[in-house]
Amino acid sequence: MTEKKLGFIGVGNMGGAIVKALLNSKVVLPENIWCSSRTSGKVKKIQEDFPIHAAATNEELVENSDIIFMGVKPQDFFSVLEPLSSLIAQEKIVVSMAAGIPISDIKKVLQNHPRVVRIMPNTPIEVCKAVVGYCPDKQDAGTDAAMTSILQPLGYVVQVSEGDQFQALTVACGSGTGFVFELLQYWQEWLEGYGFDKDVARNMAVQTFLGAAHLAERQEQHPLDLLQSRVVSKKGVTHAGLESMRELEIERALRISFEKAVLRDSELGRK
Ligand SMILES: NC(=O)c1ccc[n+]([C@@H]2O[C@H](COP(=O)([O-])OP(=O)(O)OC[C@H]3O[C@@H](n4cnc5c(N)ncnc54)[C@H](OP(=O)(O)O)[C@@H]3O)[C@@H](O)[C@H]2O)c1
Known part of the structure; x- marks a missing residue:
């Protein structure tokens, strides 16, 4: 204390x-x-x-x-x-x-x-x-x-350190929870579309994120792609979904969004 x-x-x-x-x-x-x-x-x-x-x-x-x-x-x-x-x-x-x-x-x-x-x-x-x-x-x-x-x-x-690193942390972690909540809402809404009750859909989304995060935290000796590979079997369900995510360049979309947030952080600093 x-x-x-x-x-x-x-x-x-x-x-x-x-x-x-x-x-x-x-x-x-x-x-x-x-x-x-x-x-x-x-x-x-x-x-x-x-x-x-x-x-x-x-x-x-x-x-x-x-x-x-x-x-x-x-x-x-x-x-x-x-x-x-x-x-x-x-x-x-x-x-x-x-x-x-x-x-x-x-x-x-x-x-x-x-x-x-x-x-x-x-x-x-x-x-x-x-x-x-x-x-x-x-x-x-x-x-x-x-x-x-x-x-x-x-x-x-x-x-x-101040500068680029601080700005990266501001965006990925400070604003980052805002981005994670955006994804959680997509998850929830998609499940609701299949008839799940709002609260149940919310819990399913939250627990999926929480479960993945806890697993990654507990098994910190394993790189994230190894943990991911345990969900993916060749020509399986996850594989099909991931292939589509990669074709749609979700990573590129996220990077662009992060960079937009970095620009705004710089603007706030100038003001
Ligand atoms: N929100 C986030 O997730 C987050 C994350 C990282 C960093 N930050 C940083 O945290 C800071 C605050 O953001 P926030 O989201 O918490 O803003 P906020 O909810 O709007 O809170 C701002 C506070 O400042 C008070 N205030 C304004 N003028 C004041 C004055 N003259 N004297 C004393 N208090 C005064 C406000 O009082 P009243 O309510 O009475 O107007 C309010 O309590 C920002 O610099 C932001 O960059 C926020």
């Missing part, structure tokens, strides 16, 4: 999910969490379940926090951070989860040179099954230890 005081500016989809995951997994005590939001609703909702502190202002939150998580949208990021700049002392850590905003731009507005860390979580953080990209402004054992103790219980933490 971390003894650090954590502040969350913005507790929407991602900020809120991180707060709840930290509290549910007892990584931090509620009295060590401060939250603020533009309007009070989301903070009050968390307070219904946990006795966290609601900061009346972002300034109050900064004063009371050792580590400040920025959970606002990228387009609001600097208008929220800049007025706080002089209050963020050197010994604090600023954690950005904003898509597209490089550490160098964040450091430019922070007057007292605190440590800056970029993270890129995905929504399964809610159930402590996230992939969390982690990129500190520079290697420092103290920051790494503090951040690892907070992030590790929430899922699989991958240290990545």
